[in-house]
Amino acid sequence: MDMADSAVxxxxxxDPEICIRCNTCETMCPVGAITHDSNNYVVDASKCNxxxxxxxxCPTGSIDNYRTMPRVRVYSLEEQLSWNxxxxxxxxxxxxxxxxxxxxxxAVPEPVPAPVVADGxxxxxxxxxxxxxxxxxxxxxxxxxxxxxxFITATVAGNVRVTQVGSDYDTHHIVxxxxxxxxxxxxxxxxxxxxxxxxxxxxxxxxxxxxxxxPRDGERPGYxxxxxxxxxxxxxxxxxxVRGVASNYLCDLQVGEKVQVIGPFGASFLMPNHAxxxxxxxxxxxxxxxxxxxxxxxxxxxxxxxxxxxxLMLFFGxxxxxxxxxxxxxxxxxxxxxxxxxxYSRTPGAPKRYVQDAMRERAADLAPLLADxxxxxxxxxxKAMEEGVVLALRDIAKDAGLDWEALGAAMKRxxxxxxxxx
Numbered sequence: 001m002d003m004a005d006s007a008v009x010x011x012x013x014x015d016p017e018i019c020i021r022c023n024t025c026e027t028m029c030p031v032g033a034i035t036h037d038s039n040n041y042v043v044d045a046s047k048c049n050x051x052x053x054x055x056x057x058c059p060t061g062s063i064d065n066y067r068t069m070p071r072v073r074v075y076s077l078e079e080q081l082s083w084n085x086x087x088x089x090x091x092x093x094x095x096x097x098x099x100x101x102x103x104x105x106x107a108v109p110e111p112v113p114a115p116v117v118a119d120g121x122x123x124x125x126x127x128x129x130x131x132x133x134x135x136x137x138x139x140x141x142x143x144x145x146x147x148x149x150x151f152i153t154a155t156v157a158g159n160v161r162v163t164q165v166g167s168d169y170d171t172h173h174i175v176x177x178x179x180x181x182x183x184x185x186x187x188x189x190x191x192x193x194x195x196x197x198x199x200x201x202x203x204x205x206x207x208x209x210x211x212x213x214x215p216r217d218g219e220r221p222g223y224x225x226x227x228x229x230x231x232x233x234x235x236x237x238x239x240x241x242v243r244g245v246a247s248n249y250l251c252d253l254q255v256g257e258k259v260q261v262i263g264p265f266g267a268s269f270l271m272p273n274h275a276x277x278x279x280x281x282x283x284x285x286x287x288x289x290x291x292x293x294x295x296x297x298x299x300x301x302x303x304x305x306x307x308x309x310x311x312l313m314l315f316f317g318x319x320x321x322x323x324x325x326x327x328x329x330x331x332x333x334x335x336x337x338x339x340x341x342x343x344y345s346r347t348p349g350a351p352k353r354y355v356q357d358a359m360r361e362r363a364a365d366l367a368p369l370l371a372d373x374x375x376x377x378x379x380x381x382x383k384a385m386e387e388g389v390v391l392a393l394r395d396i397a398k399d400a401g402l403d404w405e406a407l408g409a410a411m412k413r414x415x416x417x418x419x420x421x422x
Contacts, residue, residue, distance in 0.1 A: 007099040010066045011074050012043045012050070016083050017145045018062035020192040020265065022209040023422045025054040025063050027383050028124055035077065038199075039206075042080035056129035059190065059209075059265030060141060070099035084203065123390035127419030128412045132272035132376055135415075136216070139184045144262040151194060151260040154178050156253045157225055164322040170232050171286065171325045172251045173213065176259060177225040183261075185226050186216050187293035188270045188378075188418075191263035193228075195249045207262055208246035211289035211380070211420075215297035229289040229325055269378065269418045271297070275308040278375040280366065282355055282389050284317040287381030288325055290420070291316075294378070295338060302337060310374070312338040313365070317355040317385070319346035339365075355385060356392040366393075367400035370407060376416050383421040390419070 014025070014034075019041055026034040026041065033047035034054065054063050067089060069075065075087070090098075131138075143152045158175035185191070192207035199205055213219075214227040232247035253259065271279065271294045279298070281291040291314060301307035318324035321344060330340055341358040344350070359366060369375035370393065379389050397404045411417040 007071055008095060009045075009069060009071050009074070011045050011069045012048050013065045013067055013075065013080065013086060014041050014043060015062040015065045015086050016040045017085050018060045020060055020062075020207045020209045020262075022059060022190075022265075024057050024059065024420075027421060028054045028057050030122065030124070037081050039201075040081050040083060042077050044077055045074040053124075057127075057268075059267075060144070068095065070095060073098060121387070121391065121394075123387040124419065126390055126408045126412055126417055127379075128415045128417055129268050130413070130415040131268045131270040132274075132277070132415045134272045134274035134277065135270035136186055136273060138186050138189060138264070138267045138270060140189075140264055140267055142183070142264065147262075151262050152178060152181050152183055154259045154261050156255050156257045156259060158219075158227075158255060159251070159253050162229070162325045163327075169323055170251060171323075172230050172232075173227055173325075174230055174250055174253065175214075175219045175225055175227045176261065177223065178261075179224065181224075183224065183226075183264070184216075185212050185214075185264050186270055187212065187297050188290045189264045189266040191226070191228075191261050191265065193246055193250060194260040194262065195246045196260075199245075205245055209265065210250075211286075211293075212264075213289035213292045215293050215300065217297075217300070221300065229286045229292070231286045231325075268415070269380075269420050271378075272374075272376055274374070276310050276374055278311040278313075278369055278372065280313045280315075280369055280375060280377045282315045282359070282377070282379045282381075282385075284355065284381030284385055285323070286325065287420075288316060290380055291378065292326060295333070299333070299337065311369070313341070313362070313369070314338055315341045315343065315355045315358050315362075317343040317345065317358075317381070320344055321347070354388060356388040359389065359392045360396065363396045363399060366396050367402070370397050370400070370411075371402060373414065373416070376418075377411070378418050378420075380420045381422075386419055386421045393417075 026036060030053055031047050031049055033044045035042060065086060141147055143149045154176035157177040160173050162173045163171040190209050190211045192209045194207045195205040210228040210230060212226050213229045218225045219227040230247055230250045232244055232251045279294060283291050298307060298312060321327060343353045343355045343358045345352045345354055394404045397407055
């Protein structure tokens with residue numbers, strides 16, 4: 001049965017109780033069916049083509065929800081934006097009365113391939129939703145709105161600024177201690193913090209997601225703790241003060257204060273554990289958090305003589321050197337351990353330079369890694385960087401005589417190229 005002729009459809013919806021507003025679904029949707037406001041992320045039934053590109057990348061499963069609805073009265077965007085929880089399924093009798101057809105034949109169309117953008121290139125189609133084959137097993141959704149435990153209470157163990165003070169930015173490295181409560185985390189995973197208080201409508205604040213910046217054995221080895229990299233924007237583009245709820249709450253925390261946390265989230269943006277595997281890490285700003293976690297895990301293994309010299313390459317972008325988190329500590333890492341490449345787009349008196357520019361300059365070193373099945377590529381940062389980075393990888397591969405379409409498909413299938421942009 002063609003969906004256009006069906007009186008009853010399954011409408012794709014997002015569960016507002018579970019959603020952590022990470023924006024993954026909206027950035028992954030190839031047809032622009034997902035949008036949001038300050039309250040909810042929602043799906044436009046008139047645009048959704050059931051391609052399911054948003055399902056696997058969602059870290060919480062909130063995107064994987066549906067309701068059987070009469071086509072004549074699908075939930076509007078306005079209705080969805082007002083929800084605090086999903087509505088119940090309509091009773092069969094009501095469906096029959098409103099749809100005027102037998103609900104036994106609900107049209108569920110086959111997934112539709114994601115459309116290709118006008119210039120023939122869609123960077124998001126190359127991102128893998130599978131972890132490397134040797135990645136450790138991740139635990140997810142142990143704490144949250146619909147878990148047995150609603151949240152875990154963490155204690156602030158440290159809060160230090162990791163960029164020079166600026167007028168429109170401020171980035172902090174925050175350490176949270178979970179005490180004796182189990183909270184297993186892996187590099188590449190994230191957690192969400194619940195800011196205290198209520199919003200302008202008198203509702204509790206939604207959780208905000210942050211990538212883990214520490215390795216699996218903790219910010220302090222052997223302790224049940226983890227770190228976050230949090231940037232707050234102090235001014236907007238017009239110079240007006242900005243006070244983001246979660247980022248300011250976290251950046252102002254004092255040692256000893258308590259924080260409500262849910263998670264962990266993420267089962268694909270994970271590092272390989274097998275010997276001689278290589279990491280190519282490409283990031284901007286606070287997208288450096290998972291890269292720091294992976295680098296520190298490898299550094300600790302190397303110091304203990306437990307890892308066989310896999311290569312680490314880092315391409316790190318920021319507007320200026322002053323805004324680049326962890327710049328000082330990165331300078332102290334051995335050059336034979338990690339190959340660091342920086343790119344600044346707003347240095348006074350210098351031309352704009354982005355991470356993809358630095359990558360093209362290192363094409364001779366990246367091409368062999370693209371062809372190596374033991375090399376894994378991780379991209380994290382603002383959505384605007386994604387296309388430029390993947391285009392650079394494509395061009396480097398082609399210039400080296402590699403079949404990019406075959407290579408890109410293999411990297412996605414084998415969990416070798418991961419895109420986490422927002």
